[in-house]
Amino acid sequence: MRTREFGAAFRDTTSSYKFFWCLAILDLLPALDRPVGVRELVKAMIIRAWAAVALFRLSLGKVDRLQACVRALQADTGLGARTAPRRLETELERWPALDRWVEELSRFVPGRFLGSWFADIARATPYDRRGSRAVAVAAGRAWGTNASGPYRLLEEDGSLLVELAPGWQAWLEHHRALVIGFAEQQLTRYLQARNPSVPAIVRKLELPQRRSLTLARQWWNWAAAEPATMPITDIFSGQPLGTRFEIDHFLPWSFVAHDEFWNLCPTTAQTNRGKSDRLPSLDLYLPRLAALHTIIMRQPGLPRSLAASYGEFLGIDPNALASLTSELVLSHYGRVIRPLAQIAINQGFPSDWRCPDNDLLTKEFASKGGGSKPVLLGSATCEAKE
Numbered sequence: 001m002r003t004r005e006f007g008a009a010f011r012d013t014t015s016s017y018k019f020f021w022c023l024a025i026l027d028l029l030p031a032l033d034r035p036v037g038v039r040e041l042v043k044a045m046i047i048r049a050w051a052a053v054a055l056f057r058l059s060l061g062k063v064d065r066l067q068a069c070v071r072a073l074q075a076d077t078g079l080g081a082r083t084a085p086r087r088l089e090t091e092l093e094r095w096p097a098l099d100r101w102v103e104e105l106s107r108f109v110p111g112r113f114l115g116s117w118f119a120d121i122a123r124a125t126p127y128d129r130r131g132s133r134a135v136a137v138a139a140g141r142a143w144g145t146n147a148s149g150p151y152r153l154l155e156e157d158g159s160l161l162v163e164l165a166p167g168w169q170a171w172l173e174h175h176r177a178l179v180i181g182f183a184e185q186q187l188t189r190y191l192q193a194r195n196p197s198v199p200a201i202v203r204k205l206e207l208p209q210r211r212s213l214t215l216a217r218q219w220w221n222w223a224a225a226e227p228a229t230m231p232i233t234d235i236f237s238g239q240p241l242g243t244r245f246e247i248d249h250f251l252p253w254s255f256v257a258h259d260e261f262w263n264l265c266p267t268t269a270q271t272n273r274g275k276s277d278r279l280p281s282l283d284l285y286l287p288r289l290a291a292l293h294t295i296i297m298r299q300p301g302l303p304r305s306l307a308a309s310y311g312e313f314l315g316i317d318p319n320a321l322a323s324l325t326s327e328l329v330l331s332h333y334g335r336v337i338r339p340l341a342q343i344a345i346n347q348g349f350p351s352d353w354r355c356p357d358n359d360l361l362t363k364e365f366a367s368k369g370g371g372s373k374p375v376l377l378g379s380a381t382c383e384a385k386e
Helices: 004-008 017-027 029-033 038-055 065-077 085-094 098-105 109-116 119-124 129-142 168-174 176-194 214-225 269-275 282-297 304-314 318-323 326-347 358-367 379-385
Strands: 151-156 159-164 246-249 264-267
Touching: 004 109, 017 029, 017 038, 017 109, 017 176, 029 159, 029 168, 038 065, 038 085, 038 098, 038 159, 065 085, 065 098, 109 119, 109 129, 109 151, 119 129, 129 151, 159 168, 168 176, 214 246, 214 282, 214 304, 246 269, 264 269, 282 304, 282 326, 304 318, 304 326
Parallel strands: none
Antiparallel strands: 151 159, 246 264
């Protein structure tokens, strides 16, 4: 068995197909003890690419057709970005456009993926259907010999099938974690080059597992219980919050892919649902976020882990938190969040979201002689401490 060629399988890739083709084979490995239709593998490719494209809005490349396929599926079906793989598979079978996409996405990659095992032929043929077929023919001839690649392609009743070569299923099963890790590492490098400055790409290759915000909730509950802290208020709607609240990511989690406390704020359930993965209006809400966190970081008896979290975010000694001015904190928030927000906008995240309740707050504040802007959360408290 020739396994070294895996190291060269992803060289000089100009589209994402080879990465997702390889991962699809590994996802369907138990079924590959017999020939499996290319149609099933393309479906697995689409499911694999769903999170990166639909949820995390990564670009697979300007002319990448797998990306276009995922977006077409989302547009045609109205499926949510967090749709589970099992539901995706069901909806794919019902999708009238699936066969057309299978034909398009399987045009080159089944044969061309074998190019590193048959390098001379791959170099001598054009990167088109004819070249892909030439590599596939070579793989078929070598199948079952010491010169074999991992699979061959068969045609049966007008359908294209993939059949693993002898010994390859056992080898892939034994080294599955290693091969997946290698393929995902190479895919991450590919995506980073096409999504410069986008954070945490390595975490955006699949749908997120269940996450816990227990520690963040404990910190918010601690802040709300401190006598020196104003009642915790939803920075978007202005509604006061008691002990029942949800935790929102100011910059959407599907962009930052982390739960750092400085990007979190408590909200009502209605606000959280309405905002979803939208970017809030920075001119309106960023000062409120900074003011809220300024109040908390100045509290005496700040939990050590929370102080360390703030210190890391601000790049200062946690012991200096109490002496920070609100202007300095807001300035730092602006330097961090505004560039990240612009990157998210470039990725296609909806921007300038405003809470429907905000207009009411503005009018009420103006009617009391307060001008045209709502009161910044906790701003009076911040100023009193300076």
